[in-house]
Amino acid sequence: MKRIPVALSLLAVLAVSGAPGAAQPARSPAATLRSLFFQRDFAGALVDGPKLVAQSRDASEAQAWYALNLARSGQGKEAIAMAEQLTAKRPKDGWAWFALAGALNYLEGRPADAVSAAEKAFELLPGNADAVWLRAQTLANDENRRGDAIAFVDAQRGRVKNPAEIVVTKGYALFLQATSGTTRDEAKLKAAFAVFEEARQIDPSNVNAWALPASYLTGLSRSDEAYPLAKKALELAPRSTSVHQTYWSAIRTSRQFDAERKQKEIEADVTAFLRANGDRRGALYAVVSLSRDMKWAERRRELEERILKDFNDSPEAEWVLAYRWREMARTKEGSTSLQYRQILTDYVARPNHYRTGLLGEAYRNLFMVLAADSTVGGDELYRAAEGALKYETANVHIVRADIPVALADRKVHLADAERIAREGIDALRRKVESQRSLYESQGEFERAIETMTAVGHDALGWVLFAEDRLADAEKELLAAYELYHTSRTNLDHLGRFYLAQKDEAKAEEYFVKGLGVQALGTNPCETALRSLYERRHGSLDGINDYFTKLADRDRTRRKDAVPAQRLTTPEPAPPFNLKSLDGKRVSLDSLKGKIVVVNFWGIWCGWCVEELPEYQKLFEKYANDPGVAILTIDNDQNADDVPPWMAQKKYTFPVLLDDAYVNKTGITAFPTTWFLDPQGRKVFEKIGWSEKLLEEFSWRIEALREVKKPS
Numbered sequence: 001m002k003r004i005p006v007a008l009s010l011l012a013v014l015a016v017s018g019a020p021g022a023a024q025p026a027r028s029p030a031a032t033l034r035s036l037f038f039q040r041d042f043a044g045a046l047v048d049g050p051k052l053v054a055q056s057r058d059a060s061e062a063q064a065w066y067a068l069n070l071a072r073s074g075q076g077k078e079a080i081a082m083a084e085q086l087t088a089k090r091p092k093d094g095w096a097w098f099a100l101a102g103a104l105n106y107l108e109g110r111p112a113d114a115v116s117a118a119e120k121a122f123e124l125l126p127g128n129a130d131a132v133w134l135r136a137q138t139l140a141n142d143e144n145r146r147g148d149a150i151a152f153v154d155a156q157r158g159r160v161k162n163p164a165e166i167v168v169t170k171g172y173a174l175f176l177q178a179t180s181g182t183t184r185d186e187a188k189l190k191a192a193f194a195v196f197e198e199a200r201q202i203d204p205s206n207v208n209a210w211a212l213p214a215s216y217l218t219g220l221s222r223s224d225e226a227y228p229l230a231k232k233a234l235e236l237a238p239r240s241t242s243v244h245q246t247y248w249s250a251i252r253t254s255r256q257f258d259a260e261r262k263q264k265e266i267e268a269d270v271t272a273f274l275r276a277n278g279d280r281r282g283a284l285y286a287v288v289s290l291s292r293d294m295k296w297a298e299r300r301r302e303l304e305e306r307i308l309k310d311f312n313d314s315p316e317a318e319w320v321l322a323y324r325w326r327e328m329a330r331t332k333e334g335s336t337s338l339q340y341r342q343i344l345t346d347y348v349a350r351p352n353h354y355r356t357g358l359l360g361e362a363y364r365n366l367f368m369v370l371a372a373d374s375t376v377g378g379d380e381l382y383r384a385a386e387g388a389l390k391y392e393t394a395n396v397h398i399v400r401a402d403i404p405v406a407l408a409d410r411k412v413h414l415a416d417a418e419r420i421a422r423e424g425i426d427a428l429r430r431k432v433e434s435q436r437s438l439y440e441s442q443g444e445f446e447r448a449i450e451t452m453t454a455v456g457h458d459a460l461g462w463v464l465f466a467e468d469r470l471a472d473a474e475k476e477l478l479a480a481y482e483l484y485h486t487s488r489t490n491l492d493h494l495g496r497f498y499l500a501q502k503d504e505a506k507a508e509e510y511f512v513k514g515l516g517v518q519a520l521g522t523n524p525c526e527t528a529l530r531s532l533y534e535r536r537h538g539s540l541d542g543i544n545d546y547f548t549k550l551a552d553r554d555r556t557r558r559k560d561a562v563p564a565q566r567l568t569t570p571e572p573a574p575p576f577n578l579k580s581l582d583g584k585r586v587s588l589d590s591l592k593g594k595i596v597v598v599n600f601w602g603i604w605c606g607w608c609v610e611e612l613p614e615y616q617k618l619f620e621k622y623a624n625d626p627g628v629a630i631l632t633i634d635n636d637q638n639a640d641d642v643p644p645w646m647a648q649k650k651y652t653f654p655v656l657l658d659d660a661y662v663n664k665t666g667i668t669a670f671p672t673t674w675f676l677d678p679q680g681r682k683v684f685e686k687i688g689w690s691e692k693l694l695e696e697f698s699w700r701i702e703a704l705r706e707v708k709k710p711s
Contacts, residue, residue, distance in 0.1 A: 029056035033065035034130075037072070038165065039207050040240040043282040045069035060090065064099035071106040073282065074315045075354060079103035087117075094124030094131065101134055111142035129160040136166050140173035143180060143437065149173040164203035168212065171195035175216055181437060183666035192216075207237045215246045221637070221660040223253040234269075241286045244273050248290055253637040255579075255659060262640070266294065281307060285316035292323070293638070315354040321347055322358045325365065341369050348387060360392030364399060371406040378412030385413075389420065396431040397452060400424030401459040405489075408466035417463045425456035454484035462493050465500075473497065488517040492524040499532070508532060516554040518691035520610065555695070562699045570681040573598075573674060574665050578633065578656040581643055586631070586656055588680060594629045595704045596676040597697065600667055602635040603645055607689040608671040612651060614693035619653035621698065627678075628701060630654070635662050635670065675700045 029052035036045040049066040056062035063086060071079035080103045086096035101117035104110050118131075118138040125131040136156070139149035153170040157163040174192035178185040192213075199209035210233035217226035230247040237243045247269065251262050270287055277283035284303050291300035304320045311317055325343050328334030344366040353359045367384040370376045385407065388399045401424060407417035432448045439445035461476030477497055480490045491514030499507040511532065514525030529547075534540050577587040588596075599615055601608035615632070622628040631654040634642050639657045646655065675684035675697075684700045 030061040037069050039237040040242045042069045042073040043280045060093050060095040064095040067099040068102035071103045076107040094121045097121040105138050114138040132156050133166050136169040146173045146177050164199045164206040167199040168208045211243050218249045220663050223250045224256050226250040241282050259640050281311040281314050281316045363387030364392045382413045400427050401455045404459045404463050408463045421460035421463050428452040428456045450483040454480040458490040486517050488514050488519050570683045572680050573682045576661050581655050591629050593678050596629045598674045599632040600672045605670040611689050611693050616651050617694045677704050
């Protein structure tokens, strides 16, 4: 039988897609939708799906594959609703449960439900390789069942005609095991890529066996390894938007290709891609996303306007609007403009919303805009608060703390504010508990619980203060302080509370503590201290001397704390040999004998960018010191973005380009700064932004001069 090239037909069946199981009848609607799914052409399935389902004699199977394509296209709610209707009407139909399991599998937060539905499908479709594959997939997506997924694949692979797709699932599970913790498991990572290679050996036409590792390698800053895999996946699935995106990303972030080659190759593929897929909203938005990265402003705007005109009621249109308000929010002028407020107001008023997270973000931002406008009435403000509370799940600390505090400041809906704050204490705790795997140690996890719980107690205390329930307010505010001593907001609230009780000494004590807390933005404690000083002295005469004494006291406190910040057991830093911006290689070994400061950063990291002006000053301070080397390792995916950015900012500190080194070290927080002694051992590590970087980093460097060589 003559083989039909994938590029020539979207009706290619199992042998071409590489999916498991017995072949469907040629041109079966279910087989077509299934093939499109495994070719990662979800957009094509959405276009043709309703017609194919209507034509199908195997309607429930076709509906099931349509539901999976729908979910993979970002319309999970719709897919789940369809699948739930199927299971209600036909509870003994394995394909109905298959549809529900597949829809739930691509929705965060319900892994156990997905596993349960997949087990039901597995029971009702005995011996069906698709049911085997989906059960493996749902187990792999449950972080507590990934070992079960691997064991299940090993047990089942000999029972299916083409095991390539379930072997891919094993690779997927191994990859998640290797990368989901606080540190990378290099052995499992290597094993994952070996399993993907095995799947390609079993069936070279399996799209996922090429596309998934290509995507993962790109994310690991190994784009040059990803490129040939992505290119092969594109040959197998030329209409897949996600495969094109993987291909573009591998090119854009390559360390080997120069900027001209990147531009030329991506431009050529995008032109062909739009010619073939320009009627698909997902394809248009993929090029919008690429245009942001490539800085194609004119093309981006043109395609955005087309999406808003032709596909306004779509998830892609929502993303267009979300990026517009996010970009406005980056500047003070934009975030306070009438246009910013209007785009948020219009967004929440849209008749349909596909992305609950975006709706929550819009309501949250709208609430903050309205709260800053004293002319906005309490009821209008509270309506925005209700929307944020209902839909915002990512930033629980904002909706459960900042909202009740803002209502208390305005003295509106205080009973509601108290209810929100009381419920918030448990909600904040649950949020941390749901992210337990992100914390390296039990102690770190417990500190996170205390910090978030403190935020809740502070919010409740401030609401109670607004309600004039002073004894209860003091109890809650102090409970917050006992849990977390360095919250600028809590220290300001305590100072203002005691000031209202006419206890100026206690108020000053808390304001002074808040003055020493490093954070972005205007320090409310400084403003409060100025006001208190003027009240006491009748003028601001002498205020500069007052603040100088406080600053000297704080400086002494911070400097005295440096010795205690030494790592208990300094260990050699992992070796590196990385290219600098001028193409030269710098190895850690070449810096032995020097004190080395290494700052890990990226243009993408807002906190990193905030501290770089101070880091430049640190570099200049030690530029002529032969015993000290100040350098950075940049973590941006596209190294081509870095030189013009550095030139624009007039930074001259050395920049080495990450080449998967960050992944190997297990660094997940940015910025992170290492301080290495002359023997190459990491003695200090600073995680997070530093306001007084020049001072505090200099103290660590000088402390390292005293480190003696090991005997």
